[in-house]
Amino acid sequence: MEQKIHVALGERSYDVRIAPGLIDQIGSSVAELTGAKQVVVITDSNVAPLYAARVTESLAAAGVVSRVLEFPAGEPSKNFATVSDLLDELLGSGEPIDRGTVIVPLGGGVAGDMGGFVAGVALRGLRFLQCPTSLLAVVDSSVGGKTGVDHAAGKNLIGVFHQPVGVLSDIESLRTLSIEELRNGLGECVKHAVIRDATLLDFIETNAETLQRVDGEKLAFDSDVMCELLAKNVAIKAQVVRTDERESGVRAHLNYGHTIGHAIETFVGYANIRHGEAVSLGMVTANHIAVARELFAPAVADRIANLLQSLNLPTTCGSLDAVKIWDIMKHDKKARGGQVRMVLPTGLGEVDIYDDITEQEVGEAVESIDG
Ligand SMILES: NC(=O)c1ccc[n+]([C@@H]2O[C@H](COP(=O)([O-])OP(=O)(O)OC[C@H]3O[C@@H](n4cnc5c(N)ncnc54)[C@H](O)[C@@H]3O)[C@@H](O)[C@H]2O)c1
Ligand SMILES: [Zn+2]
Numbered sequence: 001m002e003q004k005i006h007v008a009l010g011e012r013s014y015d016v017r018i019a020p021g022l023i024d025q026i027g028s029s030v031a032e033l034t035g036a037k038q039v040v041v042i043t044d045s046n047v048a049p050l051y052a053a054r055v056t057e058s059l060a061a062a063g064v065v066s067r068v069l070e071f072p073a074g075e076p077s078k079n080f081a082t083v084s085d086l087l088d089e090l091l092g093s094g095e096p097i098d099r100g101t102v103i104v105p106l107g108g109g110v111a112g113d114m115g116g117f118v119a120g121v122a123l124r125g126l127r128f129l130q131c132p133t134s135l136l137a138v139v140d141s142s143v144g145g146k147t148g149v150d151h152a153a154g155k156n157l158i159g160v161f162h163q164p165v166g167v168l169s170d171i172e173s174l175r176t177l178s179i180e181e182l183r184n185g186l187g188e189c190v191k192h193a194v195i196r197d198a199t200l201l202d203f204i205e206t207n208a209e210t211l212q213r214v215d216g217e218k219l220a221f222d223s224d225v226m227c228e229l230l231a232k233n234v235a236i237k238a239q240v241v242r243t244d245e246r247e248s249g250v251r252a253h254l255n256y257g258h259t260i261g262h263a264i265e266t267f268v269g270y271a272n273i274r275h276g277e278a279v280s281l282g283m284v285t286a287n288h289i290a291v292a293r294e295l296f297a298p299a300v301a302d303r304i305a306n307l308l309q310s311l312n313l314p315t316t317c318g319s320l321d322a323v324k325i326w327d328i329m330k331h332d333k334k335a336r337g338g339q340v341r342m343v344l345p346t347g348l349g350e351v352d353i354y355d356d357i358t359e360q361e362v363g364e365a366v367e368s369i370d371g
Pocket of ligand 2 (some may be wrong): 275
């Protein structure tokens with residue numbers, strides 16, 4: 001079942017491995033990929049009790065000394081204060097680290113982004129091995145080398161590009177995710193399908209129910225189906241990153257659904273909506289604009305909306321203020337000189353970037369999802 005996707009970035013190239021049981025192989029992977037004798041694991045307070053011991057045991061079995069730094073789970077921790085605490089622990093206590101030390105971020109996108117950032121700045125750059133445990137982190141944040149933290153002025157405003165030496169995605173670790181977190185990640189999978197791969201949309205449609213199966217406390221997805229889903233998505237992300245590592249062009253296609261989506265997140269407050277829900281609304285509104293511009297067939301837009309509904313992601317939202325949403329979009333870091341840019345679908349599996357989006361178009365799109 002194991003899948004391996006190569007992220008081709010010259011001397012910064014690496015492999016993403018996707019398989020069951022990889023958490024127990026971290027020790028041998030670290031030894032093979034880096035030869036390091038010391039690892040520092042950075043993880044959050046939810047993931048630590050579930051998986052940290054298995055990671056440190058695997059490292060010990062491979063003769064690698066390790067310690068675990070833990071931060072409180074959740075996006076509010078993804079800031080400079082937590083980075084500062086982590087650096088204090090990394091540099092000021094325990095066994096001294098050196099330039100050969102390897103960081104292992106273990107957890108969702110927050111652990112990955114922040115652990116990768118700590119690796120990027122400690123001693124002017126340590127190597128790191130990503131170990132994503134949320135669906136969103138496997139299909140999106142663990143691949144591509146964007147690391148960083150949030151600032152009071154906005155999300156992800158501080159960071160560095162720093163590629164990992166590898167990514168180990170243990171699909172069995174996803175079973176302890178909440179169904180809501182799983183759906184968050186499924187939103188990004190739909191995004192990948194719309195921007196690059198119509199067959200991926202078929203695949204998610206066919207398996208929407210299987211993927212969301214729950215048995216008691218645990219997710220009961222079919223391992224083969226999940227493995228295939230992850231591999232297809234990582235391949236798309238890897239291909240986009242390979243062509244445009246630093247987001248000067250096509251990497252921006254990954255922002256499909258995220259321009260209005262981010263504005264909705266800001267408007268309703270990050271604590272009140274999940275990222276995947278906001279992206280779902282962002283995709284529906286982007287599709288609305290594309291249909292109005294006659295770039296995109298209404299039937300395909302309906303098909304995507306139906307799929308999002310079958311994944312229990314929202315396609316309508318009450319009490320949005322279109323004027324405020326537009327205002328937030330104009331001040332987004334990705335708006336250039338106040339010009340709002342959006343990624344719009346031009347066919348299933350194809351998108352383009354438009355920088356002539358008007359307030360009226362956004363207003364109509366936001367009104368279209370009022371419900
Ligand atoms: N670097 C990038 O390119 C990139 C891309 C997309 C998103 N992101 C970032 O990713 C973050 C979102 O990632 P996320 O949704 O994974 O958030 P997260 O890291 O907060 O994880 C979501 C929740 O799931 C829990 N969790 C994670 N793995 C688990 C497991 N196996 N079992 C049980 N619980 C588990 C976490 O503790 C947390 O409560 C955001 O900060 C976003 O900015 C980065
Ligand atoms: Zn996203």
